Amino acid sequence: MRKGRAREARPFDEGRFxxxxxxxxxxxxxxxxxxxxxxxxxxxxxRRAEAPSQTEEPPEAVIARIIGLARSVVPTGEMPAAIGIxxxxxxxxxxxxxxxxxxxxxxxxxxxxxxxxAFGGAPTFMENDANLAALAxxxxxxxxxxxxxxxxxxxxGIGGGAVIGGRLFTGWHGLAIEPGHIPxxxxxxxVLDLELLASGTAIGxxxxxxxxxxxxxxxxxxxxxxxxxxxxxxxxxxxxxARALIEEAGRWLGLGLVTLAHLFNPQxxxxxxxxxxxxxxxxxxxxEQLAAxxxxxxxxxxxxxxxxxxxxxVCLTGAALHARARLxxxxxxx
Amino acid sequence: MRKGRAREARPFDEGRFxxxxxxxxxxxxxxxxxxxxxxxxxxxxxRRAEAPSQTEEPPEAVIARIIGLARSVVPTGEMPAAIGIxxxxxxxxxxxxxxxxxxxxxxxxxxxxxxxxAFGGAPTFMENDANLAALAxxxxxxxxxxxxxxxxxxxxGIGGGAVIGGRLFTGWHGLAIEPGHIPxxxxxxxVLDLELLASGTAIGxxxxxxxxxxxxxxxxxxxxxxxxxxxxxxxxxxxxxARALIEEAGRWLGLGLVTLAHLFNPQxxxxxxxxxxxxxxxxxxxxEQLAAxxxxxxxxxxxxxxxxxxxxxVCLTGAALHARARLxxxxxxx
Numbered sequence: 001m002r003k004g005r006a007r008e009a010r011p012f013d014e015g016r017f018x019x020x021x022x023x024x025x026x027x028x029x030x031x032x033x034x035x036x037x038x039x040x041x042x043x044x045x046x047r048r049a050e051a052p053s054q055t056e057e058p059p060e061a062v063i064a065r066i067i068g069l070a071r072s073v074v075p076t077g078e079m080p081a082a083i084g085i086x087x088x089x090x091x092x093x094x095x096x097x098x099x100x101x102x103x104x105x106x107x108x109x110x111x112x113x114x115x116x117x118a119f120g121g122a123p124t125f126m127e128n129d130a131n132l133a134a135l136a137x138x139x140x141x142x143x144x145x146x147x148x149x150x151x152x153x154x155x156x157g158i159g160g161g162a163v164i165g166g167r168l169f170t171g172w173h174g175l176a177i178e179p180g181h182i183p184x185x186x187x188x189x190x191v192l193d194l195e196l197l198a199s200g201t202a203i204g205x206x207x208x209x210x211x212x213x214x215x216x217x218x219x220x221x222x223x224x225x226x227x228x229x230x231x232x233x234x235x236x237x238x239x240x241x242a243r244a245l246i247e248e249a250g251r252w253l254g255l256g257l258v259t260l261a262h263l264f265n266p267q268x269x270x271x272x273x274x275x276x277x278x279x280x281x282x283x284x285x286x287x288e289q290l291a292a293x294x295x296x297x298x299x300x301x302x303x304x305x306x307x308x309x310x311x312x313x314v315c316l317t318g319a320a321l322h323a324r325a326r327l328x329x330x331x332x333x334x
Numbered sequence: 335m336r337k338g339r340a341r342e343a344r345p346f347d348e349g350r351f352x353x354x355x356x357x358x359x360x361x362x363x364x365x366x367x368x369x370x371x372x373x374x375x376x377x378x379x380x381r382r383a384e385a386p387s388q389t390e391e392p393p394e395a396v397i398a399r400i401i402g403l404a405r406s407v408v409p410t411g412e413m414p415a416a417i418g419i420x421x422x423x424x425x426x427x428x429x430x431x432x433x434x435x436x437x438x439x440x441x442x443x444x445x446x447x448x449x450x451x452a453f454g455g456a457p458t459f460m461e462n463d464a465n466l467a468a469l470a471x472x473x474x475x476x477x478x479x480x481x482x483x484x485x486x487x488x489x490x491g492i493g494g495g496a497v498i499g500g501r502l503f504t505g506w507h508g509l510a511i512e513p514g515h516i517p518x519x520x521x522x523x524x525v526l527d528l529e530l531l532a533s534g535t536a537i538g539x540x541x542x543x544x545x546x547x548x549x550x551x552x553x554x555x556x557x558x559x560x561x562x563x564x565x566x567x568x569x570x571x572x573x574x575x576a577r578a579l580i581e582e583a584g585r586w587l588g589l590g591l592v593t594l595a596h597l598f599n600p601q602x603x604x605x606x607x608x609x610x611x612x613x614x615x616x617x618x619x620x621x622e623q624l625a626a627x628x629x630x631x632x633x634x635x636x637x638x639x640x641x642x643x644x645x646x647x648v649c650l651t652g653a654a655l656h657a658r659a660r661l662x663x664x665x666x667x668x
Contacts (some may be wrong), residue, residue, distance in 0.1 A: 090630070148505055160597075164498055171482060171599025173632050178596040181629050183589050187521040191627055228588070255525070257518050262515040263494075263597060265505025293525055295515050296424070298507050 010189065025080035025119065026319035027070055029087055029102060029111065030129070031055060034066055035313065037321040038073040038080075043139075045313065047073040049328070059109045066111075067118045080136035081118055083127040084323030086315040087111055092128040092175035108134055127168070127327040130151075130177070132318025134161025137166050137270045142310035146268035149161075150260055151308075152179055154253065154282075156228075157272030158195040162264065168322065182256050197252040200228025200275050207231045207245050216241050232278050243281065250282040254289025261299045356565040359453065361404055361412035362495075363421055363445070364463070365389060365437060368646065370399055370515040371415075372407040373654040377473075381649065393443045400445075401452045414453055419558040420649040421445055424461040442532030461502070462488075464511070466497025466652025467504050467642070471604045473655055475643040481603035484594055484641075486513055488587065488616075489607030490543035496598065502520035502656065516528040516590050531586040534562025534609050541579050542567045550575050566612050575617065584616040588623025593626065595633045606642035 021041060028035040029310030040046040043067045051074045053060055056121045070261060074080065091098045095112030116124035134151035143149035143163070146226075158180030162169040172177050195245060196202050203225035207220060218241035220226050220234050234242035275282060287305065310317060355375060362369040364387060366422075383406045397537055408414065425432045428448030450458035468485035474555035477483035483497045492514030514529035530536050541554060548565045548668050552575035553568050554560050568576035594603060609616060617665040621639065628634045644651060 084645065091555055091632070146506075148510075164503065165501070167499070169498065172480075172601040172635075173599055175599040175633055176482075176597065177599075178629065181596040181627075182593050183623075183627050185589070190624075191628075193629075213586070243338065255519070258509060259516050259593060260597070262512040263510065263594070265509040267506040289525075293515075293517050293527075295512065295527075299509055301506075 007322065011060050022081040022319045023064045023078060024124070024323045025070055025074060025083045026316045027083065027085045027115065028064055028129075028313075028319060029085060029313040031088060034069055035316050036066075036073045037072040037313070037316045037320060038075070041324075043320050043324065045317070045320075048076070049073050050163060050208060050233070054161070055103055055106070056174065059106055061110065063109075069116060070115065074119070080122045080323075082323040082327040083112075083115060083119060083122050083124040084132075084319030084321070084326075085112055085115060085124065086129050086132045086319045087126045088126055088129065090175050090178060091173075092126050093170065095126045095238070098233075111197065123322050123323075123327060123330065126321050127170075127174075127200070127319070128159070128317050129318075130159030131161035131168055131170065132165055132322055133272055133314045134163055134177075134270070134318070135321050135325075136310055136314045136318035137272070137308055138163040140317060141314070142270045142306040143268040146266070148264050148266045149268050149270065150264055150266040151272065152176070152256075152260070152276075153273035153308075154199060154275035156200050158199050158256075158273075160260075162266070164229075165266075168325070169307065176253070179256050179260060182254070182259055184252070184288075187243055194252060195255045198249040198256070198275070200232075200273075202228075202274070203245055203249050204228040205244070210241065210245065218242065219249060226273065232275070232281075235278065235281050246281050247285045249275070250285030253282065254286035255293070257286055257290055258293045258304070261294055266304070267301070267305050268305050269304055270308050272314070276307060309316075336416060340352040343571075344504055345611070357412060359404055359417045359456070359653045360650045360656045360657065361400060361417065361449065362463075362478040362647075362649040362653060363387065364649070365422060368403055370400075370407045370649050371650045371654060372409070375602060375652050375658075376532060377651070377658065379651070381409070382647070382650075383407050387494035389437055389440070393440055393519040397443075397445065398583055399450055401449060405450065406454070408453070414456045414657075416657040416661040417446075417449060417458040418466075418653030418655070418660075419446055419449060419458065419493050420463050420466045420653045421460045422462065422631075423664075424462055424509050424512060425507075426460050427504065429458065429460045434595045452537050457657075457661055457664065459657055461504075461508075461653070461656050462495075463491070463649050464493030465495035465502055465504065467644075467648045467656045467657055468497055468511075468652070469604060469659075470648045471606075471642060472497040472645055472653035474651060475641040475648070476604045477602040480600070482598050482600045483604065483637050484511070484598055485604045485606065486590075486594070486610075487607035487642075488533060488605065490534050492533050492590075492607075494594075496600070498598075502659070513590055513594060519590070520587070528590045528609070529585060532590070532609070534566075534607075536562075537565050537579055537583050537609070538562040538605060540582070541576070544575065546578065552576065562609065566609070569612065569615050580612060580615045581619045583609070584625055586620030587616065588620035589627070591620055591624055591639070592627045595628055595638065597611045599633060600638070601635070602640055603642050608646070610641060 006090045024039040026037045110122045110127045149163045160177040160179040235246045358373040360371045446458045472483045485495045494511040494513040569580045
């Protein structure tokens with residue numbers, strides 16, 4: 001089950017950390033950038049730092065730099081009551097980076113444990129980015145007061161999270177809410193998942209295939225590199241081929257939303273990630289699928305779909321919320 | 335129909351009852367049969383009665399007969415602390431039968447209210463069959479100790495339910511877990527849902543289409559009426575066309591299970607309903623889809639798929655469990 005959890009490896013020592021106020025350290029370790037934040041008991045972000053992750057370096061060096069960044073936000077003489085880490089990969093909850101696609105070469109690298117050790121063994125809780133974003137949007141963002149709240153991020157990949165009954169829903173092994181892996185059958189019989197049909201990576205790949213297979217004119221033909229971002233920008237400029245590709249992705253996304261609505265009957269589905277920022281170009285075809293394929297209009301509240309409200313610090317905030325929630329679970333009397 | 339070992343009613347023993355004990359009345363109002371049960375505080379089924387629903391009669395007559403059947407299980411001088419009703423349709427939780435497909439002509443008929451009134455205004459809680467079956471299988475059946483536990487019934491239609499954190503998960507408006515409405519895109523572009531591809535009704539329809547469109551020999555050609563049951567029986571006899579149809583349904587069912595596993599990361603998925611009793615004929619192709627399309631073996635526990643363990647009284651037991659849980663929520667101090 002949940003082996004390697006820092007909480008279990010290093011029992012909480014009440015006496016060492018209650019010197020002053022209950023404060024939380026949050027770390028968002030992303031493939032590109034790492035952020036650290038120092039949060040009050042009420043989860044106000046008091047101090048913040050950010051640096052490139054430089055994950056091409058050996059893990060030891062990267063982890064040492066994460067710890068240095070985290071130290072820079074902790075005031076002299078203070079210690080965190082708990083640490084929340086946003087880590088990559090569906091199985092981040094183990095505290096170990098297992099094999100995140102964004103971190104090639106990082107296999108079975110413990111992350112929670114050395115960070116906990118650097119802060120006197122403070123209880124440390126790691127979760128993946130989409131789960132923590134769901135928690136943050138539920139408490140402070142677009143899904144406030146909405147239960148169940150489902151979060152869907154459409155970016156390089158597709159991830160998700162959900163809050164059910166006021167708590168982060170993680171499933172049996174912490175793997176719940178992977179909407180990127182909802183399967184669809186293609187006309188040729190292949191089974192492709194939503195991430196292969198509607199993520200930024202998929203949009204870029206489909207564009208390159210379409211450009212190679214057809215003569216359709218497109219401003220994309222003038223570009224050295226055609227990726228999801230380039231297709232999005234071309235669609236916003238009015239390029240017809242790019243628009244058709246984004247619309248197609250939106251239709252697949254919409255079928256994914258139909259599935260989420262029928263299974264979770266959520267009060268809100270929050271859409272985050274760079275692809276969602278394309279707005280109606282991708283959301284209108286998605287909404288049309290919801291209108292066409294939900295069996296009952298009761299599933300389709302006018303406010304069901306919402307754009308994420310929190311910005312770059314969404315995962316940092318989620319990590320702080322997670323640290324506080326898990327610490328309170330561990331010490332219900334306090 | 336749900337086959338399997340029926341929960342045996344214990345012989346009625348007047349001496350066991352004391353006035354003022356907390357007892358529960360459960361009613362399972364199905365399209366074909368209605369069942370009533372009298373349950374102890376510990377949810378032992380003490381008295382039980384059953385009769386045809388005769389839903390072709392006017393709703394008033396049917397409801398009067400339901401109340402009569404329920405009265406027959408309540409010992410003289412006793413009153414239920416709460417009443418649980420298993421009602422048809424996804425929106426049964428409203429206590430009103432809105433427009434269940436199995437009850438044509440029953441539109442917006444209040445059911446919970448007249449039943450409550452017949453038993454001195456006892457608190458009455460109605461839910462749909464698949465939700466209550468999920469609750470019963472979690473507490474007493476194939477999913478004991480499993481959390482999350484997902485229940486999927488494949489019969490005339492496809493329904494579902496889930497227990498999350500020990501509680502029945504119903505979503506925002508009580509509509510959660512409708513796996514029959516997971517959409518798939520057909521090669522011709524039409525969007526069909528799982529119920530239209532893998533239910534007993536779908537299997538019968540697809541068989542009639544296949545028989546009309548091809549010359550493939552099949553024992554089904556000798557039958558006056560080809561429905562899902564007939565196809566299942568022919569498949570069990572070894573009919574090649576029938577087997578191919580069941581296998582096809584199994585592959586779609588498997589893709590539905592892939593979706594449920596990726597979204598809920600359940601500890602158990604319990605399969606009920608007449609189609610599931612076809613066993614490996616339909617489950618083997620479903621298992622192959624799970625093996626092929628789950629992104630991580632951690633989702634696919636060897637004990638993930640289980641056949642329903644409770645028999646015909648599964649919904650009656652679920653209704654009693656639901657009445658007790660909802661009453662305890664409403665009166666936490668007692």
